Amino acid sequence: MFKINDNYQKLPGSYLFSTIAKKVAAFTEANPDKAVIRLGIGDVTQPLTAPVISALHAAVDEMADGATFHGYAPDLGYAFLRETIAENDFRSRGCDIGADEIFVSDGAKCDSGNIQELFAADSRIAVCDPVYPVYVDSNVMAGRAGTYDAATGYWSNVIYMPCTEANGFVADLPKERPDIIYLCFPNNPTGAAITKTQLQMWVDYARKEGCVIIYDAAYEAYISEDNVPHSIYECEGARECAIEIRSFSKNAGFTGVRLGYTVVPKDLMCGEASLRDMWARRHGTKYNGAPYIIQRAGAACYTEEGRASIMGLVEYYMENAKTIYDGLKKMGYTVYGGVNSPYIWLKTIDGMSSWDFFDYLLERANVVGTPGSGFGPNGEGFFRLTAFGTHENSKAALERIAKL
Amino acid sequence: MFKINDNYQKLPGSYLFSTIAKKVAAFTEANPDKAVIRLGIGDVTQPLTAPVISALHAAVDEMADGATFHGYAPDLGYAFLRETIAENDFRSRGCDIGADEIFVSDGAKCDSGNIQELFAADSRIAVCDPVYPVYVDSNVMAGRAGTYDAATGYWSNVIYMPCTEANGFVADLPKERPDIIYLCFPNNPTGAAITKTQLQMWVDYARKEGCVIIYDAAYEAYISEDNVPHSIYECEGARECAIEIRSFSKNAGFTGVRLGYTVVPKDLMCGEASLRDMWARRHGTKYNGAPYIIQRAGAACYTEEGRASIMGLVEYYMENAKTIYDGLKKMGYTVYGGVNSPYIWLKTIDGMSSWDFFDYLLERANVVGTPGSGFGPNGEGFFRLTAFGTHENSKAALERIAKL
Numbered sequence: 001m002f003k004i005n006d007n008y009q010k011l012p013g014s015y016l017f018s019t020i021a022k023k024v025a026a027f028t029e030a031n032p033d034k035a036v037i038r039l040g041i042g043d044v045t046q047p048l049t050a051p052v053i054s055a056l057h058a059a060v061d062e063m064a065d066g067a068t069f070h071g072y073a074p075d076l077g078y079a080f081l082r083e084t085i086a087e088n089d090f091r092s093r094g095c096d097i098g099a100d101e102i103f104v105s106d107g108a109k110c111d112s113g114n115i116q117e118l119f120a121a122d123s124r125i126a127v128c129d130p131v132y133p134v135y136v137d138s139n140v141m142a143g144r145a146g147t148y149d150a151a152t153g154y155w156s157n158v159i160y161m162p163c164t165e166a167n168g169f170v171a172d173l174p175k176e177r178p179d180i181i182y183l184c185f186p187n188n189p190t191g192a193a194i195t196k197t198q199l200q201m202w203v204d205y206a207r208k209e210g211c212v213i214i215y216d217a218a219y220e221a222y223i224s225e226d227n228v229p230h231s232i233y234e235c236e237g238a239r240e241c242a243i244e245i246r247s248f249s250k251n252a253g254f255t256g257v258r259l260g261y262t263v264v265p266k267d268l269m270c271g272e273a274s275l276r277d278m279w280a281r282r283h284g285t286k287y288n289g290a291p292y293i294i295q296r297a298g299a300a301c302y303t304e305e306g307r308a309s310i311m312g313l314v315e316y317y318m319e320n321a322k323t324i325y326d327g328l329k330k331m332g333y334t335v336y337g338g339v340n341s342p343y344i345w346l347k348t349i350d351g352m353s354s355w356d357f358f359d360y361l362l363e364r365a366n367v368v369g370t371p372g373s374g375f376g377p378n379g380e381g382f383f384r385l386t387a388f389g390t391h392e393n394s395k396a397a398l399e400r401i402a403k404l
Numbered sequence: 405m406f407k408i409n410d411n412y413q414k415l416p417g418s419y420l421f422s423t424i425a426k427k428v429a430a431f432t433e434a435n436p437d438k439a440v441i442r443l444g445i446g447d448v449t450q451p452l453t454a455p456v457i458s459a460l461h462a463a464v465d466e467m468a469d470g471a472t473f474h475g476y477a478p479d480l481g482y483a484f485l486r487e488t489i490a491e492n493d494f495r496s497r498g499c500d501i502g503a504d505e506i507f508v509s510d511g512a513k514c515d516s517g518n519i520q521e522l523f524a525a526d527s528r529i530a531v532c533d534p535v536y537p538v539y540v541d542s543n544v545m546a547g548r549a550g551t552y553d554a555a556t557g558y559w560s561n562v563i564y565m566p567c568t569e570a571n572g573f574v575a576d577l578p579k580e581r582p583d584i585i586y587l588c589f590p591n592n593p594t595g596a597a598i599t600k601t602q603l604q605m606w607v608d609y610a611r612k613e614g615c616v617i618i619y620d621a622a623y624e625a626y627i628s629e630d631n632v633p634h635s636i637y638e639c640e641g642a643r644e645c646a647i648e649i650r651s652f653s654k655n656a657g658f659t660g661v662r663l664g665y666t667v668v669p670k671d672l673m674c675g676e677a678s679l680r681d682m683w684a685r686r687h688g689t690k691y692n693g694a695p696y697i698i699q700r701a702g703a704a705c706y707t708e709e710g711r712a713s714i715m716g717l718v719e720y721y722m723e724n725a726k727t728i729y730d731g732l733k734k735m736g737y738t739v740y741g742g743v744n745s746p747y748i749w750l751k752t753i754d755g756m757s758s759w760d761f762f763d764y765l766l767e768r769a770n771v772v773g774t775p776g777s778g779f780g781p782n783g784e785g786f787f788r789l790t791a792f793g794t795h796e797n798s799k800a801a802l803e804r805i806a807k808l
Contacts, residue, residue: 001674002523002583002584002614003527005521005523005524005525006677008682043475043476045475048467048468050468061457063457063460063661066449066794071449071660072447106662119409120407133689141521143525180406210406211406255476256473256477256695270407281412282545285542286513286518286538288511288662291661291698292661293697294695
């Protein structure tokens with residue numbers, strides 16, 4: 001009889017957001033009269049902007065004509081998009097990144113999940129706690145996480161770096177040396193940002209210890225403070241030790257459009273092996289390029305008009321962040337995030353567990369958030385609300401919470 | 405120092421089609437006056453059909469309005485598409501497949517590459533020889549293939565099933581028992597089809613021996629003969645032993661649009677473990693759904709108008725298949741495929757190797773094909789031409805070859 005990858009069986013329960021979706025579906029089915037406000041999953045609500053819509057229509061028209069039709073895209077992405085990204089997201093900020101180090105994909109979640117394939121099976125990973133579940137789960141599936149201890153919520157072979165109120169939700173350097181370090185700033189779920197000085201310390205550590213940093217910068221567009229780096233390549237030496245993952249989901253609202261990219265610099269080597277070449281090989285073998293029309297939509301985000309429209313989206317959501325942050329604070333909640341990030345990280349009240357608070361908010365205020373403990377043991381007692389709702393919903397949610 | 409997945413280093417050279425692309429690029433750069441005709445990679449040339457274009461525009465417009473905007477898609481695909489697929493591609497053919505066994509993805513290549521993750525690291529795979537490179541390469545990357553013998557072109561731990569003129573390019577049952585059997589019919593690269601009786605024999609074997617068949621049916625739309633099954637689920641017992649992979653690339657021309665799906669029946673179990681649930685978990689953890697607008701385009705392929713338009717595309721390419729097949733035959737070539745498949749599989753002349761014939765055709769006729777040996781040792785001495793060019797190019801290519 002064939003055998004399965006039994007690492008899958010080690011995963012406890014289902015993927016966090018699937019669990020939430022099921023709970024909410026059950027609630028709405030039982031309470032069809034209640035209008036639920038969803039500030040849980042980090043999904044955007046505002047439509048695509050006009051320049052993006054125009055680019056999509058134009059690209060669709062190209063696909064209707066044999067003379068301008070596009071078949072298979074280049075595995076690594078169209079040059080028009082890779083060059084635009086390298087210039088606008090990196091070189092214009094003083095980061096030395098070339099178009100041939102940019103790998104266009106169908107999203108940061110896929111890249112976050114797939115990137116671990118480049119590393120040895122016995123690599124040790126370090127993650128922040130709390131953390132976006134994909135980093136750990138994809139390593140569990142690959143057999144790197146060891147065994148799960150349901151009592152503590154920890155995997156035996158994962159190095160956890162607590163992010164707490166005490167360290168401002170920016171992890172301290174790990175006590176044990178990992179091979180791979182996952183960092184996400186601005187952070188999901190805590191909304192914390194990292195300063196350039198702090199991030200340089202991580203880059204220095206990785207170079208000294210021979211680690212690779214996988215830097216998830218999906219929320220880069222939300223940075224509002226000057227001392228917060230937009231890319232890890234603003235740090236000296238990062239080309240030798242860091243991979244950066246970016247998304248079009250949260251800035252341009254592409255959650256349902258699917259576009260992202262990963263930067264693997266040519267200087268990132270393991271002996272003679274180039275991680276850039278390995279990632280290119282993975283793209284060539286297991287991926288077939290992002291759709292032409294969607295790469296055109298991505299490029300439209302970088303025109304003057306496109307940039308302005310996207311800045312408008314970010315401002316829209318950041319107004320929600322302020323509504324939620326200020327509103328909760330006024331009610332006496334302890335609140336974090338929301339300044340360089342669309343996530344608000346709040347402490348539950350009355351010593352409630354994260355999931356108890358989830359049920360409390362869902363049942364009493366019909367507001368959906370995400371339990372902090374779903375992101376890791378140090379998330380227990382916290383709760384995440386997102387700024388991705390509408391102005392109306394964000395305000396209404398706060399009014400409902402205020403009435404509890 | 406961190407360590408890489410050194411299975412990647414075992415891969416000889418680059419992915420076949422990347423190598424061809426580089427060779428062609430070098431030739432066209434050196435010979436800018438020569439108009440190269442590409443009948444190599446299986447990429448389509450005809451534009452998307454009118455019903456698909458209309459669906460894309462309509463879906464783009466939905467994304468421009470907050471009331472109809474779509475964010476994250478369901479991980480496994482929208483119900484409107486999954487239900488349409490289950491009804492039209494399976495139940496209407498008498499195959500008992502439910503919408504909840506359909507997993508929509510961004511293409512058959514990704515699914516072909518990723519599906520091996522569900523199986524144990526020490527699983528033995530069996531592949532046809534010659535074979536589409538993704539099946540083997542993705543298993544090499546996962547460490548299942550053993551070591552590569554450059555002299556024979558074989559991997560030490562892969563079971564090869566020769567497809568030769570003697571067996572009509574339909575493999576015989578393997579002599580050693582594999583865990584996973586990759587089959588592709590209508591076949592890429594040989595263009596061979598399998599009869600229902602032959603396929604039932606494989607299903608019976610898999611059930612008896614406890615194997616899983618991964619059935620790649622990407623070219624299903626090209627079947628023209630009655631005794632050729634469109635789905636493996638036409639065979640009795642296939643729900644217990646087979647996964648089927650489908651594509652919108654070759655029927656609807658979606659190579660640059662990216663849409664495919666995989667069927668994992670609920671009856672496919674390994675002890676208590678459901679492979680359907682494992683694949684759902686993989687989608688939930690490492691994938692974020694196919695774009696809404698593209699799923700709408702996929703659904704448009706199943707309306708009456710959509711079906712007719714796609715049948716028109718298939719007929720267009722099959723006319724090319726006939727042009728190439730008949731033309732080569734008339735010149736005295738030994739030719740296979742082309743009847744239930746858009747691929748023509750020809751024997752090289754004068755005992756030329758596949759790559760010598762590639763160079764000969766590129767340099768002398770400026771026609772690009774794919775060397776049979778690129779698909780495996782038993783492809784040596786063969787060459788693949790595709791019917792995916794235009795009528796004009798296909799005819800012109802034949803005229804050039806005739807003049808050699």
